[in-house]
Amino acid sequence: MARKRPTINDVAAASGVSRGTVSRVLNGKTNVSLAAELAVRRAVAETGFVVNRAARSLKTSRTGSVVMVLSEPQERLFEDPNFSVLMRAATNQLAAHDMSLVLMIAGDDGGRDRVARYLRGGHADGALLISTHADDPLLEAIERSHVPSVACGAVLGREGVVPYAAADDRGGARQATTYLIGQGRRKIGMIAGPVDTPGGSLRIEGFTSVPGRRVTKRMVVHGDYTQAGGEKAMHELLRQFPALDAVFVASDLMAAGALQALHAAGRSVPGEVAVAGFDDSAVATATNPMLTTIRQPLAEVASEAVRLLLALLDEQEVESVILPTELIVRDSA
Secondary structure (H helix, E strand, O other): OOOOOOOHHHHHHHHOOOHHHHHHHHOOOOOOOHHHHHHHHHHHHHHOOOOOHHHHOOOOOOOOEEEEEEOOOHHHHHHOHHHHHHHHHHHHHHHOOOOEEEEEEOOOHHHHHHHHHHHHOOOOOEEEEEOOOOOOOHHHHHHHHOOOEEEEOOOOOOOOOOOEEEEOHHHHHHHHHHHHHHOOOOOEEEEEOOOOOHHHHHHHHHHHOOOHHHOOHHHEEEOOOOHHHHHHHHHHHHHHOOOOOEEEEOOHHHHHHHHHHHHHOOOOOOOOOEEEEEEOOHHHHOOOOOOEEEEOOHHHHHHHHHHHHHHHHOOOOOOOEEEOOEEEOOOOO
16 A cells, blocks of 8 residues: 655644644744754654645646756856856746746755655646756656656656757767867867766767777776866876877866866977867856867757746647757867
8 A cells, every 4th residue: 555645643743742833833933942843843854744835725736936956066056157058048938937947956865855855845846957867866756756857968768758958969079079080180089078977978979980990998088077077087088098189078167177287288289189178168268278169059958948848747748859069160179
């Protein structure tokens, strides 16, 4: 038999106070003794009770909000300009439908637990997933919550389960690599992202599809989409593949770090080593030299993800969307 969902009466019984006292604690009222508040909060934890605000209205009502779940550490939100582009575009798209966006960080176990409780409590009509890794335990919790979800970027291994809007990661990487070869570069390395993300795995596939079997393991190093990670990866790539004359980097932030490492190693860019990034974020025009990069249409990706989510909320069938990328040539290659 399915376990009965705990009620406010269960919390009252477990805490030894009245139902009214439980209600006052849950609603943040101040006319409750400290002992009673502690007893109620302990009972809530023990019973697993979750306040379902949506259930206070008609079953057909909506909260009017969507939660954007970023599955990265909080500092990434402020370092990576891509996330602000996604948030701004999604917020504008939802506002046109008189809906609000709530941001939640799920970069660790505590964050994932908060998101799971938030969704179980009926606080959001749907979820937009950002930078979700293939083995993220939050995915199972989201599925159990039965909250409609759409990803910005495919969730590897769940492409047929979680609809998504994404840039053409594989095609963009092919564009960059083909361009570098067209510039006469023959010894091209790559700094890739984590393999459990689409930007990690698909961009490697695009990169290797151009030179084919000539790519060896020593020509590819993995970073973590941060500038520091890109700098570290570039130093490692120079150690493994010192003869390289070009490098394709799977994000502009990592490419900025790669430029720092090349400068420290005394390698001129683009003279000795050409550098191409991926994103065409604000970082691309802030580096010296400015980055040749692949532009992914992040605002359109976010807008399409919201469109898919709204369609799911209206119980329509949806198909995932992949948007084309564009090569932007600047000074680094």
